[in-house]
Amino acid sequence: MADHTRRTVLRGTAVAAAGGLVGAMGGRAAAAAAPMPGTTAQGGHRFPFLEGAFKPVAEELTAFDLPVTGRVPRELNGRFLRNGPNVLGLEDPRAHHWMLGEGMVHGVRLRDGRAEWYRNRWVRSASVAKKLGEPYPGPVPPDDFPCNTHVIGYRGRILALQESGPLPYELDHELDTVGTYDFRGTLEGAFTAHTKFDAAAGELHAIAYYPTWDHVRHQVIDHTGRVARTTRIPVADAPMMHDFALTEKYVVIFDLPITFDPAGAERGDPVPYVWNEKHPTRVGLLPRAGGEVRWFEVDPVFYSHTLNAYDEGSSVVVDMTTYPAPFYVAGRGCDGPYGAGTASLERWTIDVALGRVRTRTLDDRPQEFPRVHEALVSRRHRYAYTAAAADMTLAYLTLDGNPPDRAFANALIKHDLLRGTTQVHRLPRYAAAGEAVFVPSERARAEDDGYAIAYVHNPDRGAADLVILAAQDFTGEPVARIHLPGRVPLGFHGSWIPDA
Numbered sequence: 001m002a003d004h005t006r007r008t009v010l011r012g013t014a015v016a017a018a019g020g021l022v023g024a025m026g027g028r029a030a031a032a033a034a035p036m037p038g039t040t041a042q043g044g045h046r047f048p049f050l051e052g053a054f055k056p057v058a059e060e061l062t063a064f065d066l067p068v069t070g071r072v073p074r075e076l077n078g079r080f081l082r083n084g085p086n087v088l089g090l091e092d093p094r095a096h097h098w099m100l101g102e103g104m105v106h107g108v109r110l111r112d113g114r115a116e117w118y119r120n121r122w123v124r125s126a127s128v129a130k131k132l133g134e135p136y137p138g139p140v141p142p143d144d145f146p147c148n149t150h151v152i153g154y155r156g157r158i159l160a161l162q163e164s165g166p167l168p169y170e171l172d173h174e175l176d177t178v179g180t181y182d183f184r185g186t187l188e189g190a191f192t193a194h195t196k197f198d199a200a201a202g203e204l205h206a207i208a209y210y211p212t213w214d215h216v217r218h219q220v221i222d223h224t225g226r227v228a229r230t231t232r233i234p235v236a237d238a239p240m241m242h243d244f245a246l247t248e249k250y251v252v253i254f255d256l257p258i259t260f261d262p263a264g265a266e267r268g269d270p271v272p273y274v275w276n277e278k279h280p281t282r283v284g285l286l287p288r289a290g291g292e293v294r295w296f297e298v299d300p301v302f303y304s305h306t307l308n309a310y311d312e313g314s315s316v317v318v319d320m321t322t323y324p325a326p327f328y329v330a331g332r333g334c335d336g337p338y339g340a341g342t343a344s345l346e347r348w349t350i351d352v353a354l355g356r357v358r359t360r361t362l363d364d365r366p367q368e369f370p371r372v373h374e375a376l377v378s379r380r381h382r383y384a385y386t387a388a389a390a391d392m393t394l395a396y397l398t399l400d401g402n403p404p405d406r407a408f409a410n411a412l413i414k415h416d417l418l419r420g421t422t423q424v425h426r427l428p429r430y431a432a433a434g435e436a437v438f439v440p441s442e443r444a445r446a447e448d449d450g451y452a453i454a455y456v457h458n459p460d461r462g463a464a465d466l467v468i469l470a471a472q473d474f475t476g477e478p479v480a481r482i483h484l485p486g487r488v489p490l491g492f493h494g495s496w497i498p499d500a
Contacts, residue, residue, distance in 0.1 A: 001070075006007050006014055006226065007019050007302055007385060009264045011460060016310065023055065023464065024055055028469055029170065034279050036217055040339075041101055045095070047080040047093045047285065047325075047335050048335060048336070048391075048394065048395035049091075049335050049336040049395055050096070050335070051098075052391050052432075052437060053389065053391035053392075053457055053490045054067030054391065054395065054490050055100070055225070055324045055487070055489060056087050056088075056101065056420065056487050057084045057104070057120065057486055057487055057488075057489060058490055059281070059486075060119075060121055060122065061118065061119070061120055061154075061486050062116045062117065062118070062119050062122055063117060063484070063485040064116065064117050065114070065115070065116070065117075065443050066108070066117070066118055066483060066484065066485075067482075067483045068115055068480050068481065068482050068483070069478075069480065069481040070468075070477070070478060070479055070480040071113065071479065071480055071484070072110055072113050072114060072115055072439050072468065072479075072480045072482065073113070073451065073468070073479060074113040075442045076083060076110045076439065076451065076468070077110060077111050077142060077415060077498065077499045078109075078110060078159075078377060078452055078496060078497050078499050079107050079108065079109050079110070079173070079385055079496075080107065080108050080110070080437070080466060080494065080495075080496055080497075081105055081106070081107045081151045081159075081175075081494050081495055081496075081497060082105070082106050082151065082314075082434060082435065082455060082488070082491060082493065083103055083104070083105050083123075083146060083147070083148060083150055083151040083160055083491065083492055083493060083494060084101075084103070084104060084106075084113055084149075084398075084489060084491015084492045085098055085099060085100065085101025085102065085104075085491060085492070086101055086102060086103070086104035086122065086132060086148075086245070086489060086491070087100075087101035087102060088101075088128060088131050089102065089131050090121060090493065093291040093335070095269040095270065096270070096297040096335065097271050097331065097335065097336060098331075098335060098337075098339070099148075099271060099329075099336065100123075100270060100271070100334035101441065102122055102123065102127075102128050102396065103122065103123040103146040103147045103148030103149070103160055103162070103169075103389040104120055104121065104122050104123070104148070104491075104496075105118075105120065105121055105171060105175050105454065106118075106120045106152050106158060106348055106464075106488045107119050107120070107175050107477050108294060108466050108482060108484070110354065111499075112258075113258070115466070115482040117402075118175075118482075118484045118485060119174060119175045120175075120486070120488075121171070121176060121177070123145045123146040123147055123169050123171070123177055123401060124143050124146070124149070124162045124176075124177035124207055124375075125144050125145055125146035125147075125166075125169065126135070127144070127146065128139040128146045130313060133304075134399050135278065137179065139178050141166075141167055142165075142181075143165035143166050143167075143190075144166060144167075145162055145165065145166035145310050146160075146169070147160035147162035147168060147169050147192035147193075148160075148162060148380065148491075148492065149161055149162050149163065149194075149400060149492045149493060150193045150195075150346060150492060150494070150495075151171070151195065151492040151493070151494055151495055152197075152223075152495050153495055153498075154197075154204065155225050155499035157170050157181065157409065157498065158170065158172070158173070158175075158230060158497060159171075159181055161191065161192065161193045161194075161207070162191075162193055163190070163191070163192050163193040163194075163241075163242060164168075164190050164208070164209055164210055164211070164240075165190045165191075165210060166190075166191070167180040167181060167182055167191065168180065168181045168191060169181065172196035173229045175418055181382060181422045182225055182263045183221055183225060183227050184224075184225055184226050186221075186226040186227040187219075187227055187440045188227075188230075189198045189208065189210060189213075189217065190208040190209060190210040190213075191206055191208050191219070192206040192207055192208050192215070192304070193242070193492075193493070194206075194242065194244065194306070194493075195260050196245070196246040196377055196378065197374070197377060197378070198242070198248075199248060199375050200378075200379075201372070201427070202222070202223040203220055203222060203223070204220075204221040205218070205219070205220055205221075205244075205246050205251065205268035206218070206219040206221075207219075207241055207243045207244040207251070207253060207330075209238070209239065209240065210238075211260040211265070211272075212238070213233070213295070214234060214236075214237065214238075214480065215232040215233055215235060216229040216232075216233050216235055216239075216253070217230050217231065217233070217243055218230070218233060218251050218253075218286060220236075221391075221480045228321065228455075231286065233253065233284070233286065233293055233474070235255055236279070237259035237260065237276060237431070238259055238260035238441065239256055239257070239258060239260075239279065240258045240259070240260075240273050240329065241253070241254060241255070241256075242258070242304070242305075243303070243304070243305050243306050244306065245306045245308070245320070245375060245493050246308035246309060246378045247309045247310050247311045247316055247378050248288070248310070248378055248379065248418045248484075249287065249288060249289070249309055249311050249316075249449040250284060250285040250287060250288060250316055251285075251286040251288060251461060252283065252284070252286075252309055252316060252350075253284040253285075253286060254278075254283055254284075254303045255279075255280070255281070255282045255283070255284060255295075256281055256301075256302060256326075257275055257277060257278075257279040257280070257281055258273050258274070258276070258277045258302070258327065258328075258329050259273065259274065259276040259279050260272065260273055260437075261273060264330075269330060270330070271329060271330040271331075272313070272330070273329050273330055274328075274330065274432070275298075275325070275326040275327060275328055275329075278448070279281045279299065280297055281298050281299065281300045281301060281325075282297045283295070283296050283298060283318075283348065283350060283357060284296070284297045285316060285350065285426035293460050294352070296347075296350055296355065296356065296357045298357050298359065299325075299359075300325035301322050301323070301324065301325050301328070302322060302323040302325060302326075303320055303322050303341060304320070304321040304322060304323060304343055304368065305320060305321050305347070305368065305370055306320050306368035306370070307317075307320055307321070307381075307384050308317040308372040308376060308377060308378075308379075308384075309369070309378065309379040310378065310379050310381070312349075312380070313352060314348050314351065314352050314353040315353075316350040316352065316419060317347060317348075317349050317350075318350070319345065319346070319347050319362065319370065319381075319417065320342065320346055320347075320348065320350075320370065321334070321343045321345055321346070321367065321368055321369075321370055321386070322343065322344065322346050323339040323340075323341060323342070323343050323396075324339065324341040325340065326339070326340060327339040328339070332377060336395060336396075337396060338395075338396050338397065338430050339396055340398060340399070341397075342366035342393050342396070343367060343368045343393075343396075343402075344362075344363060344364040344365070344366070344367065345358070345361070345363040345386060345415065346359060346361050346363045347361065349358055349360050351395060354383060362378060362417065362420075363413070363415065363422060364388075365388060365413070365494060366388055366389060366390075366393040366404055366409070367385060367386040367388045368383070368387060368388075368389070368392060368435075369387045369434070369436075369493065370384050370386045371384070371386075371436060371437055371438055372384055372385075372438065373436065373438050373440060373447055373448075373450075374438070374460030376442070376447070380387070381417070381447070382416065382417055382418045382448075382472035383414065383415065383416060383417070383447055383448045384414070384415040384416070384417060384472070385412065385413070385414055385436045385437075385471075386412075386413045386415070386436070387411075387412055387413070387433050387434060387435055387436055387439055387454065388404075388410060388411045388413060388424035388433070389410055389413070389432045389434070389438075389490060390404045390406045390409040390410055390432065391406060391490060392403065392432075392490055393409070393434050394406060396451045406430065408431055409432050410426075410427040410428075410430070410450060410467065411424050411425060411426045411427055411433070412424075412427070412433055412454060412474075413425075413453070414471065414474040423474040423475050424475065425469060425475055426472055427456060428458075428459065428460075429459065430457070430459040431457055431459060432456070432457045433454050433455070433456045433457075433460065433467075433492055433495075434455045434456070434488065434490060434491065435454060435456055435492075435493055435494060436452045436454040436469075437453050437494060437495060437496050438450055438451070438452055438453075438471060439451045439452075439453055439496045439498075444470075449471070449473055450471050451468050451469060451471055451479065452468075452469045452471050452474065453466065453467070453468050453472060453496065454466075455467075455484075455488040457487065457488070459481070461483065462487065463483070463484055463485060463486050463487055464484045464486070464487055464488035465481045465482060465483055466480075466482040466484065467480075467481055467482075467483070468480040468482070
């Protein structure tokens with residue numbers, strides 16, 4: 001196979017299509033990006049990931065002393081951050097794919113009951129710096145990319161993450177880009193967007209893939225902040241592995257029939273990955289203590305995101321969101337992914353003794369971005385939080401799917417997985433919600449003693465609110481709505497980063 005880099009493999013013709021330098025304004029780059037297509041189709045084609053709730057914002061904002069409806073809990077001292085693709089300088093939407101948009105991190109700083117500031121900043125990769133007319137410090141790293149998928153706090157650092165190649169980018173506490181981060185010189189090759197932090201062990205885990213590898217890598221970053229162990233796991237067809245799961249005993253690996261397409265890469269396809277019916281769907285258990293992976297075959301499905309996983313006797317339980325097969329990550333050749341149906345919340349029980357996997361649907365309502373109390377990662381949990389955003393479901397859905405009502409189907413959902421019940425916090429008309437992150441109270445006495453926090457579009461203002469819900473009064477009025485000065489487009493993942 002030819003030695004493709006991420007720049008040639010995953011960006012394809014999008015590199016040639018993106019262009020136009022953007023001027024600086026008052027020392028802070030405020031991008032005057034090329035106009036984005038609205039709801040008007042071009043050549044009979046619509047671009048749902050450039051419209052409506054997904055429409056990119058065109059400038060970086062800074063605002064202080066944000067107005068609040070309600071009261072910000074005084075115990076919430078930190079930053080709520082969320083990353084997502086926000087394309088910069090796009091000239092031809094036909095060459096665009098949502099997953100390739102330049103990463104933009106949105107953040108709100110809370111302290112002592114006040115919403116001190118809001119900022120949104122593009123991640124300054126070399127290409128973004130060039131478009132913004134700014135210098136890029138130092139040499140350009142291999143596979144450089146403005147990480148757009150996740151943002152996490154790690155040992156006092158803020159890291160923007162991307163899968164399959166690029167180094168993480170470190171941001172400072174005001175969301176300005178510091179530079180790439182390689183875990184003190186110990187990270188070789190690709191990383192992931194979906195790390196798992198085992199708080200009890202003090203370990204950060206990752207599963208990394210790359211289109212030219214004949215394996216994937218399990219990486220363990222220990223308490224010193226260095227990559228302490230890397231295990232290579234042989235796999236065929238170079239599959240995409242967007243997420244994984246972790247228990248106290250095992251690393252859970254999902255090998256799905258979305259595989260690298262060399263011919264598509266040669267053509268310059270923006271995302272050269274295809275649904276490969278010849279590739280088996282299987283889940284593997286890698287012992288954390290060392291040993292070989294044990295594989296279990298399952299029916300074809302697209303596994304999207306992990307809620308959490310834990311050991312239960314001789315079994316492993318994984319809660320996750322999945323889409324029915326087939327799923328086309330490259331979408332219609334541009335724009336973004338789409339599938340044959342909507343995402344639902346599922347539980348897979350991997351019976352190690354009997355060598356089989358039992359699957360059942362926990363909630364079949366369209367929903368995504370499952371989150372759990374982060375201190376319980378790899379251990380038994382009771383509660384889960386998901387987002388139902390109609391615009392996202394509609395953008396992902398094929399014509400033969402069952403579309404939700406764009407106006408009334410937006411909600412945040414709290415799941416009690418012990419009782420099998422849910423609570424739904426319904427949102428106003430057209431109020432699309434992003435991922436909800438759970439933040440525990442300072443003196444929490446129960447797993448759900450805390451807050452669910454999410455960015456929600458406010459259609460009356462044409463801008464976003466940061467909504468804070470009391471998790472134990474989930475259907476009640478928000479504790480606080482913090483009114484932001486601009487929109488936060490639907491994007492990917494984020495974190496609460498408390499003050500040290």
